[in-house]
Amino acid sequence: MKRSQQPGASLRSQERRAELIATGRKLFANTSYDALSMDDIARHAGVAKGLIYYYFRNKRGYYLAIVEDSVAELVTLAASDPELPRTERVLRTVEAYLYFAQHNEAAYRTIITGGVGFDTQVQAIRDAVRTGLVSTVAEGAYGRRDIPPIARLALLGWLSSVEWLTLEWLGHQELTLEIPRDLLVRMLRHTLNTIEEFAPECPAPPPDPHWRPFTGRADAGNPVADSPDI
Incomplete structure (x- = not known):
């Protein structure tokens, strides 16, 4: 079984995605879409920018997931x-x-x-x-x-x-x-x-x-x- 298919890995992936969404909800609570860059988001989330792209493909995908x-x-x-x-x-x-x-x-x-x-x-x-x-x-x-x-x-x-x-x-x-x-x-x-x-x-x-x-x-x-x- 591949690592990505293991139950533990899948659960951790879901948790990480949920954490990023929770962070995004706080960031966008009273901040417009255009005011935050992906670099800003990654810095506030304490993760590499590539991780956000991995889960959401782009800023728009990330924002839609938050909505x-x-x-x-x-x-x-x-x-x-x-x-x-x-x-x-x-x-x-x-x-x-x-x-x-x-x-x-x-x-x-x-x-x-x-x-x-x-x-x-x-x-x-x-x-x-x-x-x-x-x-x-x-x-x-x-x-x-x-x-x-x-x-x-x-x-x-x-x-x-x-x-x-x-x-x-x-x-x-x-x-x-x-x-x-x-x-x-x-x-x-x-x-x-x-x-x-x-x-x-x-x-x-x-x-x-x-x-x-x-x-x-x-x-x-x-x-x-x-x-x-x-």
């Missing part, structure tokens, strides 16, 4: 706990989405706007995010992912609003996370009510009696873990 890793985290965060009540799952999905965007701004901007210019691979990543999030919201709202086309269309329209409202908020973070969260939740409530009008088989979930909209509290903390409103 894909970020996407996986975003969808996982948004999925929330399947044991939670439906309404609470929807609220947590919105909150987790905003929290991710706030703490992974560069990757988020790439996912939504392209980041490295129009690219079919970046577009495919964005489409996968949208599909995953729409399915997550549908499951949270209706307990299922197979919804009528009109319901999916309405949720995609709401998600487009989510994307651009979030981008605008990232440029004005004097507004706490609770403000865009509550705006988006209310917009989603209207969307779900409208879906019910057009597709009665998709009734909007009842409002959560425990949820309270934003009241001006400034110390949001870690919203995913600490928010008492959700």
Whole structure:
């Protein structure tokens, strides 16, 4: 058996690749794609530049791997706990989405706007995010992912609003996370009510009696873990 085929070698290769992606996520967290050279990346990672080329072929491949890793985290965060009540799952999905965007701004901007210019691979990543999030919201709202086309269309329209409202908020973070969260939740409530009008088989979930909209509290903390409103 060749060395590269040995289980231990394969596991170490996966670990090294994951380490490089983790380093890249930190480097690109608030730094544009063009601002970092491969020499900069190798120096920060403490590896020879050739190792990065070995795993990712080029800078673009490395950056796309970082974005894909970020996407996986975003969808996982948004999925929330399947044991939670439906309404609470929807609220947590919105909150987790905003929290991710706030703490992974560069990757988020790439996912939504392209980041490295129009690219079919970046577009495919964005489409996968949208599909995953729409399915997550549908499951949270209706307990299922197979919804009528009109319901999916309405949720995609709401998600487009989510994307651009979030981008605008990232440029004005004097507004706490609770403000865009509550705006988006209310917009989603209207969307779900409208879906019910057009597709009665998709009734909007009842409002959560425990949820309270934003009241001006400034110390949001870690919203995913600490928010008492959700």
